[in-house]
Amino acid sequence: MAVPSLLKLTVAPNPRLDDEVNEIRLHTADIVSDHIIPNEETLGLPADDPKRQQFVTEIKAFVKEAGLWAPHLPKEYGGMGVGFIAHAYMNEILAWSPYSNSLFGVVAPNSGNQTLLLKLGTEEQKKQWLEPLIAGEMQSCFSMTEPDNAGSDPRSIQTRAVKDGDHWVINGRKWFTSNAVNADFAIVMCRTEEDDGRGSVNEKMTQIIVPTDTPGFEIERSVPVWGHTGGHHCEIVYRDVRVPLANALGRQGTGHAAAQERLGDGRIFHCMNCVGQMWRAFDLMVKRATERQVHGGLLEDKQFIQGFIADSYIDIQASRLMTIRTAEIMEQGGDARTDISAIKVFVPNALARVVDRAIQVHGAMGVSGDTPLAGMFLGARTLRLADGPDEVHRILIAKNVLRAYHSGHAWDFGV
Numbered sequence: 001m002a003v004p005s006l007l008k009l010t011v012a013p014n015p016r017l018d019d020e021v022n023e024i025r026l027h028t029a030d031i032v033s034d035h036i037i038p039n040e041e042t043l044g045l046p047a048d049d050p051k052r053q054q055f056v057t058e059i060k061a062f063v064k065e066a067g068l069w070a071p072h073l074p075k076e077y078g079g080m081g082v083g084f085i086a087h088a089y090m091n092e093i094l095a096w097s098p099y100s101n102s103l104f105g106v107v108a109p110n111s112g113n114q115t116l117l118l119k120l121g122t123e124e125q126k127k128q129w130l131e132p133l134i135a136g137e138m139q140s141c142f143s144m145t146e147p148d149n150a151g152s153d154p155r156s157i158q159t160r161a162v163k164d165g166d167h168w169v170i171n172g173r174k175w176f177t178s179n180a181v182n183a184d185f186a187i188v189m190c191r192t193e194e195d196d197g198r199g200s201v202n203e204k205m206t207q208i209i210v211p212t213d214t215p216g217f218e219i220e221r222s223v224p225v226w227g228h229t230g231g232h233h234c235e236i237v238y239r240d241v242r243v244p245l246a247n248a249l250g251r252q253g254t255g256h257a258a259a260q261e262r263l264g265d266g267r268i269f270h271c272m273n274c275v276g277q278m279w280r281a282f283d284l285m286v287k288r289a290t291e292r293q294v295h296g297g298l299l300e301d302k303q304f305i306q307g308f309i310a311d312s313y314i315d316i317q318a319s320r321l322m323t324i325r326t327a328e329i330m331e332q333g334g335d336a337r338t339d340i341s342a343i344k345v346f347v348p349n350a351l352a353r354v355v356d357r358a359i360q361v362h363g364a365m366g367v368s369g370d371t372p373l374a375g376m377f378l379g380a381r382t383l384r385l386a387d388g389p390d391e392v393h394r395i396l397i398a399k400n401v402l403r404a405y406h407s408g409h410a411w412d413f414g415v
């Protein structure tokens with residue numbers, strides 16, 4: 001018998017989580033399941049479609065009313081003011097639909113830049129950049145990766161900012177600066193070492209805020225990704241770009257450390273997001289298997305397909321438990337670096353496997369735009385190289401394990 005088509009994605013309270021986190025999960029799940037997933041067709045319309053615009057306005061108001069707006073922001077900036085764990089669990093549920101994040105006030109790269117400005121910005125910078133960014137009056141981008149230097153080794157960055165009176169003068173070339181076309185300002189990672197070369201390589205980078213209307217900020221092109229230029233992942237030349245010294249974000253020389261910190265929390269959120277996507281892909285796959293007749297029987301009766309279901313279940317549970325454990329280590333102030341690298345390798349690869357099986361079960365429909373699977377598949381592949389490629393994280397894991405053994409300790413998996 002086919003699974004009833006009205007069966008919706010849902011979650012039950014988890015006795016191991018505190019009441020606040022459970023309430024956020026349940027409430028978020030209700031909105032995503034009841035209001036967003038059933039309206040994905042409308043949300044997929046062009047951004048200027050009146051029907052879409054009206055729905056987006058209504059659902060955003062509903063989310064705000066429900067107290068679920070902007071989980072990454074503190075209450076005084078209009079956000080939920082929740083802790084890291086609550087945010088991580090919420091991300092899992094938001095990922096059931098590719099449209100949820102923006103409807104809950106989380107839009108990359110603005111949300112990451114908001115977090116950076118909150119943490120490092122001066123009062124002046126918060127007034128000038130953070131507040132309009134949160135109010136939706138400004139857009140932003142984060143400009144670190146360069147075409148001629150390895151993004152996977154950010155210390156190799158060559159875009160240089162030198163002091164000239166009370167200004168920085170920036171010269172260099174960046175690419176894959178997402179959202180640059182729409183941005184009012186960029187946070188640019190620059191090499192700012194002193195002439196005497198003091199400090200380690202890690203201490204020679206500074207993040208500098210650059211308004212995009214500054215002379216010398218020149219967008220050359222939107223680099224197509226998977227054949228599309230929609231994300232505006234731009235190649236930009238910085239030619240004698242002059243901005244006040246006061247535009248440095250944080251102390252001079254702290255840019256690399258700040259970027260790494262941003263990535264640590266971000267990797268947990270991305271992995272919980274991957275788990276949520278796997279959950280949705282799994283749900284689509286299982287429902288399809290219970291409905292589709294092939295060769296005289298339902299797909300669910302074929303052992304190949306049962307294998308897909310079982311292997312996907314294993315991938316999801318393993319990803320989820322690894323990610324939650326890593327989040328808990330971070331929350332308790334432990335050293336989670338090895339585990340962060342482990343999930344950053346395992347989880348996007350697991351996502352790719354689960355989505356691949358779900359696509360296979362859907363046949364041609366799986367690669368069409370009629371399900372979110374095709375988008376998930378491309379996103380999973382991209383994640384294997386963005387945010388630290390698989391190889392770099394594998395190297396880090398091995399390095400940390402070997403360091404422990406060389407210092408006389410076996411690895412303790414039981415902590």
Ligand SMILES: Cc1cc2nc3c(=O)[nH]c(=O)nc-3n(C[C@H](O)[C@H](O)[C@H](O)COP(=O)(O)OP(=O)(O)OC[C@H]3O[C@@H](n4cnc5c(N)ncnc54)[C@H](O)[C@@H]3O)c2cc1C
Pocket residue numbers: 109142143144145146149150151152153175176177178225233382385386387388389390391392395
């Ligand atoms: C869709 C998208 C959006 C992006 N948005 C932004 C953005 O907004 N801002 C921004 O600054 N950047 C952005 N990026 C860039 C992204 O962060 C970089 O692509 C990533 O850091 C990898 O850097 P790279 O492309 O220079 O690869 P490289 O550093 O050239 O590495 C290439 C490959 O070399 C291999 N490799 C690297 N090191 C080792 C090693 N030690 N041993 C063995 N193999 C190794 C890996 O397989 C790696 O994939 C985006 C990228 C994409 C795809």
